[in-house]
Amino acid sequence: MVKQRHNSQSGLPEIWRRLKKDKAAVISMFVLLAIILVAVLAPLIAPYGYEVQDKKHPMEGSSRAHLLGTDRLGRDILSRLLYGARYSLAMGFIATAISAVLGIILGSVAGYYGGRIDNLIMRFLDIYQGIPMILLTVTLAAVLGPSLRNAIIALGVGFVPGTARLMRASILTVREKEYIEAAKSVNARDAYNIIKHIIPNAIAPVIVSITMGIGNCIMAGAQLSFVGLGVQAPIPEWGAMISDARNYMRGNPTLALYPGICIMLTVLAFNLLGDGLRDAMDPRLKN
Amino acid sequence: MGEKILDITGLKVEYHTDGAIIYAVNGVNLSLYKGETLGLVGETGAGKTTIARSIMRILQTPPAKLCGGSINYKGQEILDLSEKEMRRIRGNKIAMIFQDPMTALNPIEKVGFQIAETIAVHNKITKAEAEKRACDMLEMVGIPMERYGEYPHQFSGGMKQRVVIAMALACNPELLLADEPTTALDVTIQAQVLEMIQNLKEKLGTSVILITHDLGVVASCCDSVAVIYGGQVVEYGNLEHIFDHPTHPYTIGLFNSLPKLDSGETRLKPIKGLMPNMKELRPGCHFCERCNDARECCKTLSPETVEISPGHIVKCHFAKKEVESWPHSLKSNI
Amino acid sequence: MAPLLEVEHLKKYFRAGGDRQLHAVDDISFTLEAGKTLGVVGESGCGKTTLGRTIVHLIEPTEGTIRFEGEDISNPSKKDLRRLRENMQIIFQDPYSSLDPRMSVSQSIMEPLLLQGKLSKAECREETLKLMKVVGLAEDYENAYPHELDGGRRQRIVVARALALKPKFIVCDEPVSALDVSIQAQILNLMLDLQEERNIAYLFVTHDLSVVKYISDDIMVMYMGHMVEKAPSGLLFENPMHPYTQALLSAIPVPSIHNRKKRIIMQGEITSPINPKPGCRFAARCRYAAPDCAQAQQLEEVERGHFVSCCRCHEIKKAQAYQTN
Numbered sequence: 016m017v018k019q020r021h022n023s024q025s026g027l028p029e030i031w032r033r034l035k036k037d038k039a040a041v042i043s044m045f046v047l048l049a050i051i052l053v054a055v056l057a058p059l060i061a062p063y064g065y066e067v068q069d070k071k072h073p074m075e076g077s078s079r080a081h082l083l084g085t086d087r088l089g090r091d092i093l094s095r096l097l098y099g100a101r102y103s104l105a106m107g108f109i110a111t112a113i114s115a116v117l118g119i120i121l122g123s124v125a126g127y128y129g130g131r132i133d134n135l136i137m138r139f140l141d142i143y144q145g146i147p148m149i150l151l152t153v154t155l156a157a158v159l160g161p162s163l164r165n166a167i168i169a170l171g172v173g174f175v176p177g178t179a180r181l182m183r184a185s186i187l188t189v190r191e192k193e194y195i196e197a198a199k200s201v202n203a204r205d206a207y208n209i210i211k212h213i214i215p216n217a218i219a220p221v222i223v224s225i226t227m228g229i230g231n232c233i234m235a236g237a238q239l240s241f242v243g244l245g246v247q248a249p250i251p252e253w254g255a256m257i258s259d260a261r262n263y264m265r266g267n268p269t270l271a272l273y274p275g276i277c278i279m280l281t282v283l284a285f286n287l288l289g290d291g292l293r294d295a296m297d298p299r300l301k302n
Numbered sequence: 303m304g305e306k307i308l309d310i311t312g313l314k315v316e317y318h319t320d321g322a323i324i325y326a327v328n329g330v331n332l333s334l335y336k337g338e339t340l341g342l343v344g345e346t347g348a349g350k351t352t353i354a355r356s357i358m359r360i361l362q363t364p365p366a367k368l369c370g371g372s373i374n375y376k377g378q379e380i381l382d383l384s385e386k387e388m389r390r391i392r393g394n395k396i397a398m399i400f401q402d403p404m405t406a407l408n409p410i411e412k413v414g415f416q417i418a419e420t421i422a423v424h425n426k427i428t429k430a431e432a433e434k435r436a437c438d439m440l441e442m443v444g445i446p447m448e449r450y451g452e453y454p455h456q457f458s459g460g461m462k463q464r465v466v467i468a469m470a471l472a473c474n475p476e477l478l479l480a481d482e483p484t485t486a487l488d489v490t491i492q493a494q495v496l497e498m499i500q501n502l503k504e505k506l507g508t509s510v511i512l513i514t515h516d517l518g519v520v521a522s523c524c525d526s527v528a529v530i531y532g533g534q535v536v537e538y539g540n541l542e543h544i545f546d547h548p549t550h551p552y553t554i555g556l557f558n559s560l561p562k563l564d565s566g567e568t569r570l571k572p573i574k575g576l577m578p579n580m581k582e583l584r585p586g587c588h589f590c591e592r593c594n595d596a597r598e599c600c601k602t603l604s605p606e607t608v609e610i611s612p613g614h615i616v617k618c619h620f621a622k623k624e625v626e627s628w629p630h631s632l633k634s635n636i
Numbered sequence: 637m638a639p640l641l642e643v644e645h646l647k648k649y650f651r652a653g654g655d656r657q658l659h660a661v662d663d664i665s666f667t668l669e670a671g672k673t674l675g676v677v678g679e680s681g682c683g684k685t686t687l688g689r690t691i692v693h694l695i696e697p698t699e700g701t702i703r704f705e706g707e708d709i710s711n712p713s714k715k716d717l718r719r720l721r722e723n724m725q726i727i728f729q730d731p732y733s734s735l736d737p738r739m740s741v742s743q744s745i746m747e748p749l750l751l752q753g754k755l756s757k758a759e760c761r762e763e764t765l766k767l768m769k770v771v772g773l774a775e776d777y778e779n780a781y782p783h784e785l786d787g788g789r790r791q792r793i794v795v796a797r798a799l800a801l802k803p804k805f806i807v808c809d810e811p812v813s814a815l816d817v818s819i820q821a822q823i824l825n826l827m828l829d830l831q832e833e834r835n836i837a838y839l840f841v842t843h844d845l846s847v848v849k850y851i852s853d854d855i856m857v858m859y860m861g862h863m864v865e866k867a868p869s870g871l872l873f874e875n876p877m878h879p880y881t882q883a884l885l886s887a888i889p890v891p892s893i894h895n896r897k898k899r900i901i902m903q904g905e906i907t908s909p910i911n912p913k914p915g916c917r918f919a920a921r922c923r924y925a926a927p928d929c930a931q932a933q934q935l936e937e938v939e940r941g942h943f944v945s946c947c948r949c950h951e952i953k954k955a956q957a958y959q960t961n
Contacts, residue, residue, distance in 0.1 A: 192734075193733045196694055516889060561849060
């Protein structure tokens with residue numbers, strides 16, 4: 016009996032057990048799964064293609080043919096939203112992945128070695144962070160040319176300092192723990208120590224921040240598209256859709272409202288899930 | 303002895319967390335007389351701190367839940383008081399010193415100001431008077447009053463603990479709850495602080511409940527002792543009862559676990575096993591799994607408390623000499 | 637035969653900003669025979685922990701020599717250090733932070749064996765189970781994680797881990813301070829049994845004088861990086877010579893209501909060990925302090941194996957004898 020209890024009480028299953036208790040996080044997870052599913056299956060479930068124009072019915076409200084109406088070119092809004100999930104999510108996931116990988120590496124190196132290397136990396140990040148994020152991404156997008164790929168790169172690079180900082184702080188606390196010294200005293204090498212002891216114990220807050228970062232990336236991506244530096248027409252990214260709709264805000268506000276709701280829902284879901292993960296991963300709450 | 307100022311009967315506290323219930327305090331009876339120092343001795347998780355926090359009414363509810371019993375402070379039922387009434391008593395009549403002096407002080411306020419503030423909260427006096435009193439308190443705990451305007455980080459551990467004590471005593475409380483006040487300190491500093499508490503107690507006539515795991519500390523500054531195990535008082539008596547005639551197997555085990563300075567023993571006789579899991583409240587004696595003398599009845603029947611000599615109370619089936627008679631009379635008690 | 641461990645004039649200074657130096661360990665010398673225990677006592681900040689860590693090279697010494705089995709290991713090469721560490725282990729104070737919370741009991745105990753790389757995985761596991769048995773951990777706990785276990789069991793894991801490489805010498809840094817008395821006694825007994833079985837030498841660092849008396853053959857008292865007194869365990873308690881040792885011994889609360897001794901209440905607290913002046917570092921708090929104390933103190937062997945670093949210790953002893961008569 017003792018054995019059983021002990022086997023089931025640590026690592027991922029334990030986190031999952033605790034996450035399950037947070038209703039908001041669980042609902043968010045289902046919402047996100049649904050959005051991802053929609054994104055993947057968009058060609059199958061969308062009633063029209065995203066660039067198919069119904070020239071006879073531009074700017075129409077909801078009807079049987081177009082559930083959520085059409086835009087100024089007569090494109091089906093529902094279809095564009097469904098396809099839009101692909102681009103928004105891709106932007107969020109890939110950009111966050113880039114920032115996570117770079118941030119974790121930079122933060123780990125700075126945190127573990129400390130001293131001069133730490134100083135070099137952190138001062139560089141300081142300067143980097145001193146430049147306003149939007150300016151940076153705008154510059155990058157302008158230099159590389161506006162496209163989905165370049166927007167993702169710009170966002171990914173832009174979010175590196177935050178992740179790196181968090182990783183470094185987290186590593187600094189773990190590095191002082193006695194089990195690191197204990198490992199050294201049984202002849203563990205540096206690389207072994209970092210991979211086996213330090214990163215696994217330091218990663219929890221970073222995972223939480225990454226989860227929330229996806230939401231932020233989607234938001235920032237939408238902003239980039241809104242100012243015309245992100246995804247280009249006719250690709251239906253949600254931010255780009257709002258941008259398209261801004262001229263008709265008065266006459267047909269639903270045009271901006273639908274993609275707005277989509278962005279809000281997705282970002283909210285990521286944030287709630289992040290919150291839930293933070294609570295679930297906090298060892299102090301373990302019992 | 304003098305007037306009884308605190309009377310706890312049948313105190314029960316549980317912690318409800320995450321679907322599990324931790325039975326922290328299970329029917330504690332204690333009383334304290336004016337000017338007396340009562341030592342609560344026990345190991346981690348025995349329920350000592352929970353008892354003190356119940357008296358102060360600073361248990362976090364939830365997860366804690368008071369499930370019964372009464373705490374009578376000079377005729378007033380503390381557990382029935384409103385939060386507003388309690389605030390008048392807390393810090394004023396009953397004060398508490400916490401284990402860690404490092405976290406008990408606000409790092410961004412001047413030390414003297416923190417004492418003066420406590421005084422001002424409970425007394426209608428001017429700022430100047432409060433400051434004057436705070437200076438007196440500092441002097442009393444052996445800190446020159448020139449250091450009134452310094453911040454906690456400028457003080458060493460021992461001095462911080464003195465400041466914490468000064469704060470606790472600032473309103474002349476009748477009852478001081480000291481939760482492991484010297485555990486975080488070095489022995490030589492511990493000696494200083496204990497000596498000081500002793501002197502102040504004599505000077506001010508304060509009653510003290512001293513929570514500790516160190517029997518040495520108890521021997522040097524308590525009048526009576528309650529040994530706590532599994533959320534219950536297993537033995538209670540004056541110093542002589544506990545130190546010269548320990549009777550409960552747990553108390554005896556505690557003494558045997560201590561390396562002694564004045565004997566050349568080569569091997570300790572520790573208590574076997576571990577603290578019981580307080581999540582399952584089983585019938586019978588809580589100590590029976592670790593007890594060498596446990597018998598069948600210990601597993602099923604909770605022992606009654608027996609007064610084996612005047613003022614010496616033991617919660618064990620076999621506390622009395624005439625063992626044979628015990629299980630029998632117990633049956634009639636159920 | 638050379639003693640197992642010889643430490644001569646060991647110094648460890650830390651930089652404390654600018655040209656300020658913190659003298660954590662200052663000119664400590666001692667020898668330790670195989671299978672014996674040297675207790676190191678002192679208050680927090682006296683350098684006892686640094687001493688232990690310097691000897692096992694978790695911290696590099698500033699000056700001085702350390703010899704292990706006759707071989708100078710003051711500045712070991714990486715290769716030597718790897719070999720050395722199989723013979724020298726360290727047990728930390730807090731079993732809550734010296735175990736990786738994400739490793740199961742068996743993983744933690746097995747880690748040194750796997751890192752050593754001499755045994756196959758299956759052999760490692762077998763050895764791990766053996767070690768668990770040795771330290772009194774039921775096999776059921778093999779897959780448990782530290783946070784599910786109490787302090788006593790965790791410290792047993794730490795001990796098992798330290799034993800894995802079959803060391804001849806273990807630095808024990810306050811191994812029982814975080815434990816309850818009843819559990820503390822269990823661990824102390826375990827450590828004594830292991831010493832007897834495996835002939836391990838301990839450097840036992842602690843602030844608890846009753847524990848140190850119980851477990852040590854010799855005891856060294858440290859004050860602000862200096863060794864103020866060192867003697868066989870019995871002698872030190874019978875005949876403490878240094879005023880600091882006397883005060884320290886008198887400050888221990890004894891769990892007995894008889895033979896209450898007069899406590900010597902020391903004034904003040906430990907002062908800063910940054911750029912200390914030469915001379916006795918205890919002088920500022922010592923009630924016997926005299927002008928002589930400002931000079932560097934010599935270690936004197938007052939009786940066989942009993943060393944004291946106090947120029948006035950004989951005078952003081954005489955005065956005290958006079959007082960009691």
